[in-house]
Amino acid sequence: MIVLFRAILAETMKLKRSLVLLLAAAPPLMLGLMVIATTLTGNGPDTWDQLSMSGAAIWAYLLMPLTITALTALMASLEHGCAGWTWSLVQPAPKTLVFAAKAMVTIGLVALIxxxxxxxxxxxxxxxxxxxxxxxxxxxxxxxLMTGLMVKMWLAGLLMTGLQFTIAHAVSSFATPIIVGIGGVFVSVVATSSEYGVFFPWLLPVNMLASEPERAQQALLTGSVGGVVIFALACVWLARRDWR
Structure with a gap:
C-alpha cells in the first residue's frame, strides 16, 4: 500500500511542470462562461433545474469526451517523450503498480474536473x-441533483476513460488517441438515437440524462464495471510490454 501511495505521489508530482493542470481548469471555466453568456442574452434556461440539466448535457455529450481525450494523451506524452519510460519503469515498484498509479491519477483528475x-x-x-x-x-x-449527475457521469465515463488511457499509453504517437477520441465523439452523434447507444463508451455519460430509468441504469453499470475491468487489464498488459 505504501509503495502504491508513493507511486501515486510520483505521478502527481510530474503534473506540476505540464499543461495537465491548465487543461483541468479549462472545461469548468469555458462551460461557466457559456452559461453566463447564454443566460444574459435571454436565450438560456428559465429554471435552475433546466440550467443544471443543460450544463450537464453539454459536459457529458461533448466536453467530457474531448477533455478525457486530451487529458490521457497529454499525460501519456510525459512518458513517451524524453525517455520518460526509462525513468518510470526502473523505480522500486512493480510495473503493474506504476500503471495502476497512473490510472488512479487519471481517474482522480476526471473526478476533479x-x-x-x-x-x-x-x-x-x-x-x-x-x-x-x-x-x-x-x-x-x-x-x-447536480452532484448526483456529476458523480454518475464520472462513473459512466470510466469505460471511455479506460479505453483512452490504454490507447494513449500503448501508442507513442500523440495523434492516435486524439483521432480515436474525436472519432468517438463523431460516431456518438450518429449512435445517439440507436438502441445500442447505451453500450457505446462515448455515449454512456450522457445516458445519465435518459428519460428511461432502465437505460440510465444500464449505461451506469456498463460504464463503471466496464471501466474497472478495462483499467485492470490495461495495467497488467502495459506492465508486461517491452518498453525498450
Whole structure:
C-alpha cells in the first residue's frame, strides 16, 4: 500500500511542470462562461433545474469526451517523450503498480474536473442573479441533483476513460488517441438515437440524462464495471510490454 501511495505521489508530482493542470481548469471555466453568456442574452434556461440539466448535457455529450481525450494523451506524452519510460519503469515498484498509479491519477483528475463542472454551472447561475437579476433563473439551486449527475457521469465515463488511457499509453504517437477520441465523439452523434447507444463508451455519460430509468441504469453499470475491468487489464498488459 505504501509503495502504491508513493507511486501515486510520483505521478502527481510530474503534473506540476505540464499543461495537465491548465487543461483541468479549462472545461469548468469555458462551460461557466457559456452559461453566463447564454443566460444574459435571454436565450438560456428559465429554471435552475433546466440550467443544471443543460450544463450537464453539454459536459457529458461533448466536453467530457474531448477533455478525457486530451487529458490521457497529454499525460501519456510525459512518458513517451524524453525517455520518460526509462525513468518510470526502473523505480522500486512493480510495473503493474506504476500503471495502476497512473490510472488512479487519471481517474482522480476526471473526478476533479467533473466536480469543477458542477460547481461552475451553479456558480454561473448565482453570478447572473447578482449582475442581472431580471435574467436570473427561477426556482431553487439543485445542489443535490447536480452532484448526483456529476458523480454518475464520472462513473459512466470510466469505460471511455479506460479505453483512452490504454490507447494513449500503448501508442507513442500523440495523434492516435486524439483521432480515436474525436472519432468517438463523431460516431456518438450518429449512435445517439440507436438502441445500442447505451453500450457505446462515448455515449454512456450522457445516458445519465435518459428519460428511461432502465437505460440510465444500464449505461451506469456498463460504464463503471466496464471501466474497472478495462483499467485492470490495461495495467497488467502495459506492465508486461517491452518498453525498450
Amino acid at each position: 467533473s466536480a469543477g463542472i458542477g460547481a461552475s454551472v451553479l456558480a454561473a447561475g448565482h453570478l447572473v442573479q447578482l449582475i442581472a437579476p431580471d435574467q436570473a433563473v427561477s426556482g431553487t439551486p439543485p445542489y443535490a
